[in-house]
Amino acid sequence: MITVLEESKFMVAREFLSQKDAQWIGEDFRKFCKKNKIKSNDDDVPNSQSVAGYYTFIEQLCLNVNRVTHYVEEIVLPTYAYGRNYFKGSSLSPHVDRDSCEISISVHLGGNEDWTIWMKPNETTRVPIELFPGDAIIYIGNEIVHYREEYKGEYYTQMFLHYVRSRGPHANHYFDNVMREESLCKKLGVEKPKRSKKLDPLSYDMKGVPR
Numbered sequence: 732m733i734t735v736l737e738e739s740k741f742m743v744a745r746e747f748l749s750q751k752d753a754q755w756i757g758e759d760f761r762k763f764c765k766k767n768k769i770k771s772n773d774d775d776v777p778n779s780q781s782v783a784g785y786y787t788f789i790e791q792l793c794l795n796v797n798r799v800t801h802y803v804e805e806i807v808l809p810t811y812a813y814g815r816n817y818f819k820g821s822s823l824s825p826h827v828d829r830d831s832c833e834i835s836i837s838v839h840l841g842g843n844e845d846w847t848i849w850m851k852p853n854e855t856t857r858v859p860i861e862l863f864p865g866d867a868i869i870y871i872g873n874e875i876v877h878y879r880e881e882y883k884g885e886y887y888t889q890m891f892l893h894y895v896r897s898r899g900p901h902a903n904h905y906f907d908n909v910m911r912e913e914s915l916c917k918k919l920g921v922e923k924p925k926r927s928k929k930l931d932p933l934s935y936d937m938k939g940v941p942r
């Protein structure tokens with residue numbers, strides 16, 4: 732069965748975070764980056780500040796496993812969390828993400844101007860997405876081309892949560908390869924266990940998840 736996400740390669744989740752949470756998490760993150768004079772870690776986005784593993788984002792990465800499982804319709808495992816502040820003149824050239832970003836979630840944590848993110852599901856189509864604080868776009872990060880044109884405002888903050896499907900082709904990126912079943916089995920001198928059956932994600936507690 733092809734899921735909604737597989738078919739369109741992206742979907743918008745309005746109010747993924749409440750506006751209130753988006754606001755305080757964004758403010759805290761901007762203060763943290765300012766205080767610590769954080770610079771960009773990636774060459775593809777100059778004029779920005781980015782941090783991997785910021786604790787509040789790790790909390791969100793873990794808190795949302797069930798909910799993302801619901802959206803993806805397959806069990807997902809976390810890979811990593813990341814955050815970025817963009818500034819006037821920032822842009823994001825068209826790209827796809829690495830395989831650890833198979834399921835990417837970009838959550839808007841506030842800015843002082845709107846800023847379109849473009850999704851390009853194929854050569855001839857591009858779709859503009861506008862996010863309000865707390866809204867998220869969920870996309871197949873390692874497949875869909877995405878980009879942003881030049882930002883005209885002063886600041887704009889995004890939190891990125893990344894997952895892989897637990898039985899998908901990139902499953903071995905779980906926890907961003909910090910721990911791997913292969914190396915554990917090798918260490919223990921045992922064979923890697925066979926996976927004979929898929930778990931049913933909907934048999935787990937999904938209370939509070941929009942259906």
Ligand SMILES: [Fe+2]
Pocket residue numbers: 826827828877
């Ligand atoms: Fe990206």
